[in-house]
Amino acid sequence: MAIPTTSAHSDVLSLWNSKNILNKSNSNRLHVESNPLLTSIFQMVRTVPIVVDVKKMTQQYVGVDVEEWWGWKIEEIFGEGVLSYTKLIHPSDLGVHNLCNKLLFYILERCSTEDKYNLNILLNFKLRKSDGSYIHITQSAKILELDPDGSIRSLLVLLQENNTLSDSYQRRYIRFWGKDFDGRLYEYLPDVEDLQQIELPSKREIEIISYLVSGEESKTIAEHLSISKHTVDTHRRHLLQKFYLKNTGELINLVHITRLLDPSN
Structure with a gap:
């Protein structure tokens, strides 16, 4: 049975032309080969584009080398796949990250294939730089590929720095929205490690x-x-x-x- 593929996935692959790929070369070192135009755009908006293989929990593509921004070599922040990246999330933000994943799978169980491809996923948290300081990140994601059973095969993830927030800013939000999908907005309540749903504006x-x-x-x-x-x-x-x-x-x-x-x- 053929794997459903979105036009977005095709666009991503054609834009990168299989070059913005974070992979292991023969020397087993991770590296990034970037389309110069895309790289300059992402650098201007301080955004790291990633394609995640959800089954293997590894990054297939990374469009920007983050060492200049965050101090981490590419092998340090992505070398062990998603695990090495999530280790850098602020401990107090792991709760919102985990609840977002649980909500996502709950929603996917109730979505049609078309709705899954149209779904946008967003949350914010802090990420640790190599010098020990933290930066605010807004993470957004879209599904690129589904397996025949409807589960996610790959995700496009954008990690964008948010420099407008103070270091002490503590509010964390999760948002889901998409075409023909009733949007949902949640705020994370760290004291009780739970979410409260917020009514969307008229x-x-x-x-x-x-x-x-x-x-x-x-x-x-x-x-x-x-x-x-x-x-x-x-x-x-x-x-x-x-x-x-x-x-x-x-x-x-x-x-x-x-x-x-x-x-x-």
């Missing part, structure tokens, strides 16, 4: 959020939307309550991390 709230993220004041937003300033302020308070936040700054962080305003949503 279309009107998305409009208001877009203006808030742009730094617009309530009066200006009201003029844009032809509503009263009081209505805008009411929406703002409701949004903070809905997302369990204290102020607009925290709302902006949530939007940037979870990509609620992404046009592909």
Whole structure:
């Protein structure tokens, strides 16, 4: 039986032209051969593209050498496959990482093949650099290949640095969304090692959020939307309550991390 393959998978392979491959050469050393254009794009946005073989828990492709950014040689951060990479996740963030995986498999059991290929997966956590300091990472993923039984064969994973967050920022989110799939947003609660699901914003709230993220004041937003300033302020308070936040700054962080305003949503 043929293995279903997405157009995204074909695009990835054609773009890399089998060159952005993290593999073992005859000398058993891991190395990266990169398409220069793609590498420059990923470097500009501080993003590491990876294709993961889920069955073997190893990386098939890595598009950027991270030694200059994070201090790790490619063999150190990816040499033992997924295991060596997950060892660098902050201990307090292993819970959100594990719960994301459990949620993913729960959702996949209830998805059609088409929905699986359209699913977007996102979470944020801290990753340790070679000097012992930590950086904020937003990890997003899409399924590239499924096995005949519907289980995941390969994933495209993007690790993107988030330099807008302070070192002390502690909120962790998980988000799933896709075409014809009811999106889900969760916040990780480290004290109880569990998740709370967050109600997604309405279309009107998305409009208001877009203006808030742009730094617009309530009066200006009201003029844009032809509503009263009081209505805008009411929406703002409701949004903070809905997302369990204290102020607009925290709302902006949530939007940037979870990509609620992404046009592909």
